Amino acid sequence: MSLKYAILAALLEGEASGYDLAKVFDVSVANFWSATPQQLYRELDRLAEGGLIAARVVEQQRRPNKRVFTLTEAGRDALGAFTAEAPRPTAIRDELLVMTRAVDIGDRDAVRASVEERMEWARAKLARYERLRERLLAGRDEAAFIAAAERIGPYLTLMRGRSFEEENLRWGQRVLEILDRRAEGSDARPAADAEEPAPPGRAG
Protein backbone atom coordinates (compact mmCIF):
# COMPACT_ATOMS: atom_id res chain seq x y z
CA MET A 1 0.00 0.00 0.00
CA SER A 2 2.76 2.50 0.49
CA LEU A 3 5.43 1.71 -2.00
CA LYS A 4 3.34 4.41 -3.62
CA TYR A 5 4.37 7.02 -1.08
CA ALA A 6 7.94 5.83 -0.95
CA ILE A 7 8.14 6.59 -4.67
CA LEU A 8 6.47 9.97 -4.31
CA ALA A 9 8.89 10.83 -1.53
CA ALA A 10 11.82 9.79 -3.69
CA LEU A 11 10.56 12.08 -6.46
CA LEU A 12 10.82 15.04 -4.09
CA GLU A 13 14.52 15.04 -5.03
CA GLY A 14 13.51 15.79 -8.60
CA GLU A 15 12.50 13.95 -11.73
CA ALA A 16 13.70 10.41 -12.26
CA SER A 17 13.26 7.46 -14.56
CA GLY A 18 12.30 3.99 -13.38
CA TYR A 19 15.90 3.03 -13.77
CA ASP A 20 17.08 5.98 -11.67
CA LEU A 21 14.61 5.08 -8.95
CA ALA A 22 15.81 1.49 -8.94
CA LYS A 23 19.25 2.80 -8.06
CA VAL A 24 17.93 5.17 -5.44
CA PHE A 25 15.94 2.33 -3.90
CA ASP A 26 19.14 0.37 -3.68
CA VAL A 27 21.04 3.07 -1.85
CA SER A 28 19.45 5.83 0.17
CA VAL A 29 15.86 4.55 0.29
CA ALA A 30 16.86 0.98 1.06
CA ASN A 31 17.17 1.80 4.79
CA PHE A 32 13.46 2.11 5.07
CA TRP A 33 11.86 0.72 1.95
CA SER A 34 12.85 -2.07 -0.38
CA ALA A 35 11.48 -2.68 -3.85
CA THR A 36 12.57 -4.49 -6.98
CA PRO A 37 12.75 -2.68 -10.32
CA GLN A 38 9.69 -4.57 -11.49
CA GLN A 39 7.64 -3.26 -8.62
CA LEU A 40 8.76 0.25 -9.45
CA TYR A 41 7.83 0.05 -13.12
CA ARG A 42 4.41 -1.34 -12.28
CA GLU A 43 3.75 1.26 -9.60
CA LEU A 44 5.00 4.13 -11.75
CA ASP A 45 2.45 3.20 -14.38
CA ARG A 46 -0.30 3.26 -11.81
CA LEU A 47 0.79 6.56 -10.31
CA ALA A 48 0.93 8.14 -13.76
CA GLU A 49 -2.55 6.83 -14.53
CA GLY A 50 -3.80 8.26 -11.26
CA GLY A 51 -2.29 11.64 -12.05
CA LEU A 52 0.04 11.70 -9.03
CA ILE A 53 3.08 11.84 -11.26
CA ALA A 54 3.60 13.09 -14.79
CA ALA A 55 5.57 11.11 -17.36
CA ARG A 56 7.65 12.63 -20.11
CA VAL A 57 9.64 10.73 -22.72
CA VAL A 58 13.22 11.84 -23.15
CA GLU A 59 14.73 10.77 -26.44
CA GLN A 60 18.36 9.87 -26.25
CA GLN A 61 20.99 9.09 -28.81
CA ARG A 62 23.07 5.97 -28.24
CA ARG A 63 20.78 5.00 -25.32
CA PRO A 64 17.24 3.70 -25.24
CA ASN A 65 14.66 6.45 -24.71
CA LYS A 66 13.53 6.86 -21.17
CA ARG A 67 10.41 8.00 -19.39
CA VAL A 68 11.14 10.46 -16.64
CA PHE A 69 8.60 11.11 -13.94
CA THR A 70 7.83 14.23 -11.94
CA LEU A 71 5.56 14.84 -8.97
CA THR A 72 2.34 16.64 -9.86
CA GLU A 73 0.52 18.97 -7.49
CA ALA A 74 -1.89 16.12 -6.78
CA GLY A 75 1.03 13.83 -5.99
CA ARG A 76 2.56 16.37 -3.63
CA ASP A 77 -0.75 16.77 -1.84
CA ALA A 78 -1.28 13.04 -1.55
CA LEU A 79 2.19 12.66 -0.07
CA GLY A 80 1.58 15.53 2.31
CA ALA A 81 -1.69 13.98 3.46
CA PHE A 82 0.04 10.65 3.95
CA THR A 83 2.44 12.15 6.50
CA ALA A 84 -0.57 12.83 8.73
CA GLU A 85 -1.66 9.21 8.89
CA ALA A 86 -0.69 6.66 11.52
CA PRO A 87 2.33 4.69 10.32
CA ARG A 88 2.27 0.96 10.81
CA PRO A 89 5.03 -0.63 12.81
CA THR A 90 8.30 -1.41 11.06
CA ALA A 91 8.31 -4.64 9.11
CA ILE A 92 11.74 -6.26 9.05
CA ARG A 93 12.72 -9.43 7.27
CA ASP A 94 16.25 -10.54 7.84
CA GLU A 95 17.36 -14.02 6.89
CA LEU A 96 20.69 -13.61 8.62
CA LEU A 97 18.89 -13.25 11.92
CA VAL A 98 16.79 -16.34 11.24
CA MET A 99 20.04 -18.19 10.65
CA THR A 100 21.58 -16.70 13.76
CA ARG A 101 18.62 -17.81 15.79
CA ALA A 102 19.23 -21.35 14.57
CA VAL A 103 23.03 -21.26 14.76
CA ASP A 104 23.18 -23.81 17.58
CA ILE A 105 21.71 -26.58 15.49
CA GLY A 106 23.17 -25.31 12.21
CA ASP A 107 26.49 -24.58 10.58
CA ARG A 108 28.36 -22.26 12.91
CA ASP A 109 31.18 -21.49 10.50
CA ALA A 110 28.80 -20.66 7.69
CA VAL A 111 26.80 -18.32 9.92
CA ARG A 112 30.04 -16.76 11.08
CA ALA A 113 31.05 -16.12 7.48
CA SER A 114 27.64 -14.63 6.70
CA VAL A 115 27.96 -12.27 9.64
CA GLU A 116 31.35 -11.16 8.37
CA GLU A 117 29.95 -10.56 4.92
CA ARG A 118 27.09 -8.55 6.37
CA MET A 119 29.65 -6.44 8.19
CA GLU A 120 31.49 -5.78 4.95
CA TRP A 121 28.24 -4.62 3.40
CA ALA A 122 27.56 -2.38 6.35
CA ARG A 123 30.97 -0.75 5.93
CA ALA A 124 30.31 -0.14 2.25
CA LYS A 125 26.92 1.36 3.00
CA LEU A 126 28.35 3.59 5.67
CA ALA A 127 30.91 4.91 3.21
CA ARG A 128 28.19 5.74 0.73
CA TYR A 129 26.10 7.39 3.44
CA GLU A 130 29.08 9.48 4.44
CA ARG A 131 29.47 10.75 0.89
CA LEU A 132 25.75 11.50 0.74
CA ARG A 133 26.00 13.37 4.00
CA GLU A 134 28.87 15.51 2.77
CA ARG A 135 26.86 16.38 -0.28
CA LEU A 136 23.83 17.36 1.81
CA LEU A 137 25.85 19.43 4.26
CA ALA A 138 27.58 21.19 1.37
CA GLY A 139 30.36 22.57 3.50
CA ARG A 140 28.18 23.72 6.40
CA ASP A 141 28.51 22.13 9.80
CA GLU A 142 25.56 20.11 11.10
CA ALA A 143 24.09 22.89 13.25
CA ALA A 144 24.17 25.34 10.38
CA PHE A 145 22.64 22.81 8.04
CA ILE A 146 19.84 21.96 10.47
CA ALA A 147 19.03 25.62 10.93
CA ALA A 148 19.16 26.60 7.30
CA ALA A 149 18.42 23.66 5.02
CA GLU A 150 15.25 23.86 3.01
CA ARG A 151 14.52 20.20 3.48
CA ILE A 152 15.50 18.26 6.57
CA GLY A 153 13.68 14.99 5.77
CA PRO A 154 16.42 13.37 3.71
CA TYR A 155 18.95 14.14 6.43
CA LEU A 156 16.78 12.60 9.13
CA THR A 157 16.29 9.36 7.24
CA LEU A 158 19.98 9.28 6.36
CA MET A 159 20.78 9.51 10.07
CA ARG A 160 18.58 6.50 10.71
CA GLY A 161 20.21 4.50 7.95
CA ARG A 162 23.63 5.33 9.26
CA SER A 163 22.87 4.29 12.81
CA PHE A 164 21.28 1.09 11.55
CA GLU A 165 24.45 0.10 9.76
CA GLU A 166 26.67 1.13 12.65
CA GLU A 167 24.54 -1.07 14.84
CA ASN A 168 24.94 -3.93 12.37
CA LEU A 169 28.70 -3.56 12.66
CA ARG A 170 28.73 -3.48 16.44
CA TRP A 171 26.35 -6.42 16.65
CA GLY A 172 28.34 -8.42 14.11
CA GLN A 173 31.57 -7.81 16.01
CA ARG A 174 30.01 -9.04 19.21
CA VAL A 175 28.52 -12.10 17.51
CA LEU A 176 31.91 -13.06 16.09
CA GLU A 177 33.52 -12.78 19.51
CA ILE A 178 30.84 -14.86 21.14
CA LEU A 179 30.83 -17.58 18.49
CA ASP A 180 34.62 -17.78 18.66
CA ARG A 181 34.71 -17.95 22.42
CA ARG A 182 32.21 -20.79 22.37
CA ALA A 183 34.09 -22.56 19.56
CA GLU A 184 37.27 -22.60 21.70
CA GLY A 185 35.39 -24.09 24.56
CA SER A 186 33.87 -26.90 22.56
CA ASP A 187 37.04 -27.59 20.54
CA ALA A 188 39.14 -27.89 23.69
CA ARG A 189 36.90 -30.59 25.12
CA PRO A 190 35.49 -32.45 22.15
CA ALA A 191 34.10 -35.14 24.42
CA ALA A 192 33.02 -34.86 28.02
CA ASP A 193 36.06 -36.52 29.60
CA ALA A 194 38.11 -38.01 26.77
CA GLU A 195 41.71 -36.92 26.08
CA GLU A 196 42.95 -33.64 27.41
CA PRO A 197 44.28 -31.17 24.87
CA ALA A 198 48.04 -31.74 24.33
CA PRO A 199 50.09 -29.86 26.93
CA PRO A 200 52.09 -26.94 25.56
CA GLY A 201 55.68 -27.66 24.53
CA ARG A 202 55.07 -31.01 22.83
CA ALA A 203 53.34 -29.89 19.67
CA GLY A 204 56.65 -29.90 17.72
Place this chain on the structure above:
Amino acid sequence: MSLKYAILAALLEGEASGYDLAKVFDVSVANFWSATPQQLYRELDRLAEGGLIAARVVEQQRRPNKRVFTLTEAGRDALGAFTAEAPRPTAIRDELLVMTRAVDIGDRDAVRASVEERMEWARAKLARYERLRERLLAGRDEAAFIAAAERIGPYLTLMRGRSFEEENLRWGQRVLEILDRRAEGSDARPAADAEEPAPPGRAG
Protein backbone atom coordinates in the same frame (compact mmCIF):
# COMPACT_ATOMS: atom_id res chain seq x y z
CA MET B 1 10.47 -18.32 0.82
CA SER B 2 11.76 -18.21 4.34
CA LEU B 3 8.85 -17.54 6.56
CA LYS B 4 9.25 -21.30 6.51
CA TYR B 5 12.59 -21.19 8.29
CA ALA B 6 11.50 -18.45 10.63
CA ILE B 7 8.76 -20.81 11.81
CA LEU B 8 11.10 -23.77 12.10
CA ALA B 9 13.51 -21.61 14.11
CA ALA B 10 10.69 -20.53 16.39
CA LEU B 11 9.79 -24.17 16.98
CA LEU B 12 13.29 -24.79 18.35
CA GLU B 13 11.93 -23.34 21.58
CA GLY B 14 9.49 -26.24 21.76
CA GLU B 15 6.08 -27.17 20.46
CA ALA B 16 3.58 -24.46 19.73
CA SER B 17 0.15 -23.92 18.22
CA GLY B 18 -0.54 -21.46 15.43
CA TYR B 19 -1.96 -19.16 18.01
CA ASP B 20 1.17 -19.42 20.16
CA LEU B 21 3.36 -18.66 17.18
CA ALA B 22 1.30 -15.62 16.30
CA LYS B 23 2.15 -14.26 19.73
CA VAL B 24 5.83 -15.17 19.42
CA PHE B 25 5.95 -13.48 16.03
CA ASP B 26 4.58 -10.38 17.66
CA VAL B 27 7.23 -10.25 20.33
CA SER B 28 10.61 -11.88 20.05
CA VAL B 29 10.62 -12.82 16.38
CA ALA B 30 9.21 -9.47 15.24
CA ASN B 31 12.71 -7.92 15.29
CA PHE B 32 13.71 -9.90 12.29
CA TRP B 33 10.62 -11.44 10.77
CA SER B 34 7.04 -10.29 10.58
CA ALA B 35 4.05 -12.38 9.70
CA THR B 36 0.31 -12.25 10.21
CA PRO B 37 -1.56 -15.13 11.84
CA GLN B 38 -3.06 -16.09 8.49
CA GLN B 39 0.34 -16.50 6.96
CA LEU B 40 1.32 -18.71 9.85
CA TYR B 41 -1.70 -20.99 9.57
CA ARG B 42 -1.17 -21.39 5.85
CA GLU B 43 2.55 -22.07 6.20
CA LEU B 44 2.06 -24.48 9.10
CA ASP B 45 -0.25 -26.57 6.92
CA ARG B 46 2.39 -26.70 4.22
CA LEU B 47 5.19 -27.57 6.60
CA ALA B 48 3.14 -30.36 8.10
CA GLU B 49 2.34 -31.70 4.64
CA GLY B 50 6.02 -31.59 3.79
CA GLY B 51 6.91 -33.49 6.94
CA LEU B 52 9.09 -30.75 8.41
CA ILE B 53 6.83 -30.42 11.39
CA ALA B 54 4.46 -32.85 13.07
CA ALA B 55 0.97 -31.84 14.10
CA ARG B 56 -0.85 -33.22 17.11
CA VAL B 57 -4.34 -32.29 18.24
CA VAL B 58 -4.69 -31.40 21.89
CA GLU B 59 -8.22 -31.66 23.13
CA GLN B 60 -9.14 -29.10 25.69
CA GLN B 61 -12.10 -28.57 27.90
CA ARG B 62 -13.62 -25.12 27.96
CA ARG B 63 -11.33 -24.10 25.08
CA PRO B 64 -11.36 -24.98 21.41
CA ASN B 65 -9.08 -27.87 20.54
CA LYS B 66 -5.72 -26.85 19.25
CA ARG B 67 -3.14 -28.30 16.91
CA VAL B 68 0.33 -28.12 18.33
CA PHE B 69 3.35 -28.47 16.09
CA THR B 70 6.78 -29.93 16.73
CA LEU B 71 9.94 -29.95 14.65
CA THR B 72 10.64 -33.31 13.04
CA GLU B 73 14.12 -34.61 12.32
CA ALA B 74 13.62 -33.57 8.70
CA GLY B 75 12.62 -30.10 9.83
CA ARG B 76 15.67 -29.78 12.03
CA ASP B 77 17.90 -30.86 9.17
CA ALA B 78 16.27 -28.44 6.73
CA LEU B 79 16.76 -25.60 9.19
CA GLY B 80 20.37 -26.60 9.77
CA ALA B 81 21.02 -26.68 6.03
CA PHE B 82 19.41 -23.26 5.67
CA THR B 83 21.96 -21.70 8.02
CA ALA B 84 24.67 -22.55 5.48
CA GLU B 85 23.05 -20.59 2.67
CA ALA B 86 23.74 -17.01 1.72
CA PRO B 87 21.23 -14.73 3.44
CA ARG B 88 19.69 -11.99 1.37
CA PRO B 89 20.09 -8.44 2.51
CA THR B 90 17.71 -7.12 5.14
CA ALA B 91 14.37 -5.97 3.80
CA ILE B 92 12.94 -3.10 5.81
CA ARG B 93 9.66 -1.36 5.30
CA ASP B 94 9.01 1.53 7.61
CA GLU B 95 6.21 3.96 6.87
CA LEU B 96 7.37 6.35 9.57
CA LEU B 97 10.60 6.88 7.69
CA VAL B 98 8.75 7.50 4.44
CA MET B 99 6.76 10.15 6.30
CA THR B 100 9.91 11.57 7.83
CA ARG B 101 11.51 11.82 4.42
CA ALA B 102 8.53 13.88 3.30
CA VAL B 103 8.14 15.93 6.48
CA ASP B 104 9.16 19.18 4.79
CA ILE B 105 6.18 19.19 2.47
CA GLY B 106 3.86 17.42 4.92
CA ASP B 107 2.38 17.83 8.35
CA ARG B 108 5.26 18.45 10.72
CA ASP B 109 3.20 18.17 13.89
CA ALA B 110 1.64 14.91 12.82
CA VAL B 111 5.04 13.41 11.99
CA ARG B 112 6.34 14.66 15.32
CA ALA B 113 3.49 12.91 17.09
CA SER B 114 4.13 9.70 15.16
CA VAL B 115 7.79 9.80 16.15
CA GLU B 116 6.80 10.17 19.79
CA GLU B 117 4.42 7.25 19.50
CA ARG B 118 7.13 5.14 17.92
CA MET B 119 9.38 6.00 20.85
CA GLU B 120 6.72 4.84 23.29
CA TRP B 121 6.54 1.55 21.43
CA ALA B 122 10.29 1.21 21.52
CA ARG B 123 10.27 1.67 25.27
CA ALA B 124 7.61 -1.00 25.68
CA LYS B 125 9.55 -3.40 23.49
CA LEU B 126 12.75 -2.76 25.39
CA ALA B 127 10.97 -3.58 28.63
CA ARG B 128 9.73 -6.88 27.21
CA TYR B 129 13.19 -7.66 25.86
CA GLU B 130 14.67 -6.98 29.25
CA ARG B 131 12.31 -9.48 30.87
CA LEU B 132 13.13 -12.02 28.17
CA ARG B 133 16.82 -11.44 28.78
CA GLU B 134 16.47 -12.03 32.51
CA ARG B 135 14.68 -15.28 31.80
CA LEU B 136 17.43 -16.44 29.44
CA LEU B 137 20.27 -15.47 31.78
CA ALA B 138 18.50 -17.25 34.63
CA GLY B 139 20.58 -15.60 37.31
CA ARG B 140 23.96 -16.00 35.59
CA ASP B 141 25.90 -12.98 34.43
CA GLU B 142 26.38 -12.51 30.70
CA ALA B 143 29.86 -14.02 30.54
CA ALA B 144 28.75 -17.14 32.39
CA PHE B 145 25.70 -17.46 30.19
CA ILE B 146 27.72 -17.09 27.00
CA ALA B 147 30.18 -19.73 28.16
CA ALA B 148 27.63 -22.22 29.39
CA ALA B 149 24.30 -21.84 27.62
CA GLU B 150 23.24 -24.68 25.41
CA ARG B 151 21.78 -22.36 22.84
CA ILE B 152 23.20 -18.93 22.12
CA GLY B 153 21.08 -18.10 19.02
CA PRO B 154 18.08 -16.65 20.84
CA TYR B 155 20.37 -14.42 22.89
CA LEU B 156 22.16 -13.10 19.81
CA THR B 157 18.94 -12.17 18.03
CA LEU B 158 17.59 -10.63 21.21
CA MET B 159 20.70 -8.44 21.38
CA ARG B 160 19.99 -7.21 17.88
CA GLY B 161 16.37 -6.46 18.66
CA ARG B 162 17.40 -4.55 21.73
CA SER B 163 19.93 -2.39 19.96
CA PHE B 164 17.44 -1.72 17.19
CA GLU B 165 14.92 -0.32 19.64
CA GLU B 166 17.55 1.63 21.53
CA GLU B 167 18.56 3.16 18.24
CA ASN B 168 14.93 4.01 17.51
CA LEU B 169 14.78 5.88 20.79
CA ARG B 170 17.99 7.82 20.21
CA TRP B 171 16.99 8.67 16.67
CA GLY B 172 13.51 9.73 17.72
CA GLN B 173 14.91 11.99 20.40
CA ARG B 174 17.19 13.68 17.92
CA VAL B 175 14.39 14.08 15.37
CA LEU B 176 12.17 15.77 17.95
CA GLU B 177 14.94 18.19 18.84
CA ILE B 178 15.62 19.04 15.24
CA LEU B 179 11.97 19.48 14.27
CA ASP B 180 11.42 21.70 17.29
CA ARG B 181 14.47 23.82 16.62
CA ARG B 182 13.32 24.36 13.05
CA ALA B 183 9.75 25.09 14.17
CA GLU B 184 11.03 27.93 16.38
CA GLY B 185 12.95 29.38 13.48
CA SER B 186 10.06 29.29 11.04
CA ASP B 187 7.49 30.49 13.57
CA ALA B 188 9.65 33.54 14.20
CA ARG B 189 9.58 34.38 10.51
CA PRO B 190 6.41 32.68 9.29
CA ALA B 191 6.74 33.52 5.60
CA ALA B 192 9.73 34.38 3.47
CA ASP B 193 7.85 37.04 1.56
CA ALA B 194 4.43 35.56 0.85
CA GLU B 195 1.97 33.23 2.57
CA GLU B 196 3.12 29.68 2.96
CA PRO B 197 0.79 27.08 1.51
CA ALA B 198 -1.20 25.60 4.37
CA PRO B 199 0.19 22.18 5.17
CA PRO B 200 -2.40 19.47 4.61
CA GLY B 201 -4.04 18.89 7.96
CA ARG B 202 -4.43 15.64 9.78
CA ALA B 203 -7.63 14.19 8.37
CA GLY B 204 -9.19 13.29 11.72
Place this chain on the structure above:
DNA sequence: GAGGTCATGTAACAGGTTACATGATTGA
Protein backbone atom coordinates in the same frame (compact mmCIF):
# COMPACT_ATOMS: atom_id res chain seq x y z
C1' DG C 1 -24.00 -7.60 28.09
C1' DA C 2 -19.76 -5.77 26.22
C1' DG C 3 -15.34 -6.61 25.14
C1' DG C 4 -11.23 -9.37 25.48
C1' DT C 5 -8.88 -14.01 25.07
C1' DC C 6 -8.46 -18.59 23.08
C1' DA C 7 -8.25 -20.95 18.63
C1' DT C 8 -8.87 -21.70 13.96
C1' DG C 9 -10.02 -20.97 9.55
C1' DT C 10 -11.91 -19.31 4.35
C1' DA C 11 -11.95 -16.20 0.43
C1' DA C 12 -10.53 -12.54 -2.17
C1' DC C 13 -7.30 -9.47 -3.29
C1' DA C 14 -3.01 -6.69 -3.23
C1' DG C 15 1.82 -6.73 -3.14
C1' DG C 16 6.35 -8.75 -4.09
C1' DT C 17 9.66 -11.96 -6.53
C1' DT C 18 11.78 -14.53 -10.34
C1' DA C 19 12.75 -15.64 -14.84
C1' DC C 20 13.15 -14.09 -19.11
C1' DA C 21 13.60 -10.88 -23.15
C1' DT C 22 15.52 -6.99 -25.84
C1' DG C 23 19.41 -4.43 -27.73
C1' DA C 24 22.76 -0.88 -28.15
C1' DT C 25 27.00 1.12 -25.78
C1' DT C 26 31.10 1.31 -23.10
C1' DG C 27 35.23 -0.25 -20.90
C1' DA C 28 38.68 -3.93 -19.43
Place this chain on the structure above:
DNA sequence: TCAATCATGTAACCTGTTACATGACCTC
Protein backbone atom coordinates in the same frame (compact mmCIF):
# COMPACT_ATOMS: atom_id res chain seq x y z
C1' DT D 1 35.30 -10.99 -26.25
C1' DC D 2 33.25 -10.61 -21.94
C1' DA D 3 30.82 -8.22 -18.70
C1' DA D 4 28.62 -4.22 -17.15
C1' DT D 5 25.55 -0.25 -17.88
C1' DC D 6 21.49 1.89 -19.71
C1' DA D 7 16.46 1.24 -20.00
C1' DT D 8 12.30 -1.02 -20.17
C1' DG D 9 9.14 -4.42 -20.02
C1' DT D 10 5.92 -9.23 -19.82
C1' DA D 11 4.30 -13.41 -17.57
C1' DA D 12 3.90 -16.50 -14.05
C1' DC D 13 4.11 -17.32 -9.62
C1' DC D 14 4.51 -16.87 -4.62
C1' DT D 15 3.73 -14.06 -0.41
C1' DG D 16 1.22 -11.00 2.48
C1' DT D 17 -2.97 -8.50 3.88
C1' DT D 18 -7.84 -7.70 4.89
C1' DA D 19 -12.29 -8.85 5.90
C1' DC D 20 -15.06 -11.96 7.69
C1' DA D 21 -16.82 -16.05 10.37
C1' DT D 22 -17.26 -19.21 14.38
C1' DG D 23 -18.08 -20.05 19.29
C1' DA D 24 -17.15 -20.75 24.05
C1' DC D 25 -15.12 -18.65 27.97
C1' DC D 26 -13.80 -14.94 31.36
C1' DT D 27 -13.74 -10.43 33.49
C1' DC D 28 -15.68 -5.96 34.39
